[in-house]
Amino acid sequence: MPLKTSHILFPLLTLMLVGCGEDGDSGQQASIASQLSYNWDVRPIISDNCFACHGPDAEGGQKAGLRLDLAEVATGELPESPGKFAIVPGDPDVSELVRRIMSTDPDVVMPPPETNKTLSLAEKQLLTNWIEQGAEYERHWAYVPVSRPDTPEPAGINEIDAFINARLAQEGLALSPEADKATLINRLTLDLTGLPPTLAAVDAFAMDTSANAYENLVDTLLSSVEH
Numbered sequence: 614m615p616l617k618t619s620h621i622l623f624p625l626l627t628l629m630l631v632g633c634g635e636d637g638d639s640g641q642q643a644s645i646a647s648q649l650s651y652n653w654d655v656r657p658i659i660s661d662n663c664f665a666c667h668g669p670d671a672e673g674g675q676k677a678g679l680r681l682d683l684a685e686v687a688t689g690e691l692p693e694s695p696g697k698f699a700i701v702p703g704d705p706d707v708s709e710l711v712r713r714i715m716s717t718d719p720d721v722v723m724p725p726p727e728t729n730k731t732l733s734l735a736e737k738q739l740l741t742n743w744i745e746q747g748a749e750y751e752r753h754w755a756y757v758p759v760s761r762p763d764t765p766e767p768a769g770i771n772e773i774d775a776f777i778n779a780r781l782a783q784e785g786l787a788l789s790p791e792a793d794k795a796t797l798i799n800r801l802t803l804d805l806t807g808l809p810p811t812l813a814a815v816d817a818f819a820m821d822t823s824a825n826a827y828e829n830l831v832d833t834l835l836s837s838v839e840h
Contacts, residue, residue, distance in 0.1 A: 684750035702748040805834045
């Protein structure tokens with residue numbers, strides 16, 4: 614099946630819009646209900662808001678002896694607060710991290726007011742849900758070997774559309790219906806040549822009922838462009 618412009622452009626635009634809400638909240642809210650990834654969802658939040666005091670490069674050492682980038686430290690007993698843990702995998706109610714980020718007390722809340730950093734409601738909920746899901750850490754993405762993912766179901770559509778369709782389904786959305794042939798040739802011709810199609814070309818494409826009509830049109834347009 615040929616790669617159709619209508620299958621690619623509109624779902625991609627939809628995904629971009631999903632992730633471009635105010636302060637990024639809409640995209641994060643859409644992700645909250647799904648299985649969260651430390652590298653994809655969590656690390657960016659704590660790196661931006663917490664690592665200055667509790668990360669690998671904290672000046673003067675990590676405050677309270679807490680490093681949020683290391684699972685064994687983040688889930689271990691807090692050195693300055695015996696019996697308390699910043700992260701208790703599976704139990705946000707007893708996790709100090711959740712208590713601190715949800716607090717309205719300026720002496721308790723994290724990040725501290727003097728840092729001029731604040732977490733949005735969506736970010737707080739995301740961190741809470743990640744802990745509830747088990748707070749699974751992942752190696753830094755740069756050290757994770759690249760592997761080819763399995764193509765999502767359903768079969769019968771090209772691989773790019775399959776991945777887009779799977780993500781749209783995760784967000785409660787669906788692929789746009791396929792555009793009619795007149796629209797397809799208009800889009801494709803403008804994309805590849807910068808000019809609209811001729812009426813003769815539109816008629817020829819509309820009458821071409823072969824399975825490879827779209828692919829043939831792509832080849833024709835590419836061969837007509839001067840290099």
